[in-house]
Each structure stands twice: as C-alpha cells, then as structure tokens.
Amino acid sequence: MSRSGGEDNVTPTLVRCFKVENTMYTIGNIDPYVMGECFTEYASRIEMFFKANDIPEEKKVPILVTMAGASLYSVAVTVCAPDDPGNKTYAELIKVLKDYFSPVVNVVSERYQFRKLKQSSEQSINDYLISLKVQAQSCDYGQFLTDALRDQFLAGVTDHELRMRMLREPKLTLAEACEIARAWEASKLQSDVKEEIDLCTVVNDRGSSVEQPIHARKVQQYAWNRRRMINRNCQRCGCVHNRFACPAKAWKCCMCGKQGHASKMCRTKKKLYMQNLKLN
Secondary structure (H helix, E strand, O other): OEEEOOEEEOOOHHHHHHHHHHOOOOOOOOOOOOOOOOHHHHHHHHHHHHHHOOOOHHHHHHHHHHHOOHHHHHHHHHHHOOOOHHHOOHHHHHHHHHHHHOOOOOHHHHHHHHHHOOOOOOOOHHHHHHHHHHHHOOOOOHHHHHHHHHHHHHHHOOOHHHHHHHHOOOOOOHHHHHHHHHHHHHHHHHHHHHHHHHHOEEEOOOOOEEEOOHHHHHHHHHHHHHHHHHHOEOOOOOOEOOHHHOHHHHOEOOOOOOEOOOHHHOHHHHHHHHHHHHHO
16 A cells, blocks of 8 residues: 555555455355266366365375365275374375275176167167267276267167168268267157157038147157157266266165165165164
8 A cells, every 4th residue: 555645546456456365256166076976087086176176196185185075084094004194295195096986897697788779769879879988887898888879779779770881881980870860760750750640630610620739749749758768867877967877876875775866865765764874
C-alpha cells in the first residue's frame, strides 16, 4: 500500500500475490474409495488428478491416504505392516494395494464367459459392444484383443442377415464391423417405423384415408423404455449408468465373497441387517 499527495492509492498487487501463494486451487475432486470398487481404475483417476494439479512426488502418498478415506487407509496399514504406509513411496504403495485388491483371475474361465456372450433382444449394437469390452478386460488377450472382440462381435449379433453382410468383407476390422452394424441397426429401426405408419393408416366412416398417430406413440414409448432401461440405478454397483457395461460384474464383494456386485449392493448384508432389526 502506498500514499501519493492527498489521495490514498492502494496497490492491490501484494494482496493478489498473497492469495495465490496461500490458497490451494485444485482441478477436479476424488471421492473416497468404496470397498468392492475396481482399485486399478481408482488409482488411474488419482494419477490423473495428480497430473492435472501438478502434485509433487513427496505429497502424493499423504494426499492419497487422506482423500481415499478410512477404509482404504485401514487396508494400507494392514498390507504394509510392520511398515508405515507413510514411509513408502507412492509407486510402492500403489503396487502393494493393487496386489491386494487384484484377484487371481482364471483366464480360461474368463475367456469361456467371453465366448458365451451373445447379444440379447434388449441390447443395442453399442450396448453389446460395451459388454464385450468389459468382459474382455480380464481375458488377457494382449495384442490380439481387437481381433478377439471382432470375432465375438460377429458371432454374437442376433441378426443373421447382418452377420452375413459383415462376413462378405474379406479384411473386416472391428471398427468397420461396428460401422456396418450401426448403420444396419439405424436402417432397420427406420424401416420398422415406416411399417408402423403403414399399418396405422385406416379408413374412417366416410371412406377417406386417415393416418392415425399410433406409430408416434409407439416410437415414443420405445424411446422411453430404452432411456429407463439404461439410466436406472444399476443393481450391481448402485450407480446410474448402462447396466450392460457395469464393471462391477468382475468385482468380488468383500461382504459375501461372491463375484458380480459391490459390497454396498450386497443382498446378504441387507438380509443380516433385517435379521438384526428383528432380534432387537
């Protein structure tokens, strides 16, 4: 602050610098870790958070154990014993936690489940493709992943004519197969709508042709059903997303030990809670 003549001239530069030096501005936010959640994905989000905010290496471990919550810190203390998690480097702590949370995967069984995936009547082309990619994450296909996805995509689509159309391409790639299938699906949907319009043309009492708006209601009902199916709460993890692409299918519940859901959605936990209420 400086004074000149009879007027007070306040120089705000020092104030602005003070705020910048003493205020921590962060980009984004990381929720606490939920037991049953995929730790590899959680660690990847943490790493993106560190890069976005230029977090120095020496502060990564304190920020990780602070933001990840009490549950993850308790696990870190257990797996690092007799050492203190705070004495490990960030890379060492992440490796120890990944080894703990990553279950031993039976690759043969996972690939068998992958080969059994077929497109259901409720699934769109995009939904089916996402479900294939989710299941393939634990199949360890490596550099052959794209070919494996293409082959199972061809084998699993419900429309036989679509399959024959894709098989006519001698050097078909996964991207080309998806493009053909999406165009085919859109064309078929337009064709179905046109058939509905033709069926809804009736003759009124005076003998003139009147087009009834039944087709519009059916199309709206179809779209509403699709949105409700995709956007409702997932029974595996509790989030609002496409249930066919839920990663919790590969998670192991820490409450009942079964695979396929997060611990917060465990039905066994709910049964025990109801039994305790009856006893009390």
